[in-house]
Amino acid sequence: MKDAIYFYKEDGENNIVLVSSYNEGDVRGVIFKPPVILERIINDFPKAKDNLYVLIDGVVFKLKT
Structure with a gap:
């Protein structure tokens, strides 16, 4: 099992949502x-x-919302 981290960016910070x-x-x-x-x-x-992204294995993907 691996983790995927969903986040949005604000003021240069990554804010984790899930x-x-x-x-x-x-x-x-x-x-x-x-x-x-x-x-x-x-x-x-x-x-x-x-402004939603997911980090998977060190690679960031921008999600279409």
């Missing part, structure tokens, strides 16, 4: 979260709108 674990072969499920999960993150953290 940490989830995934199996090594299931990276697609980490990057392509169901829309309801993304909506919940945006509702709880409005600054993450169009």
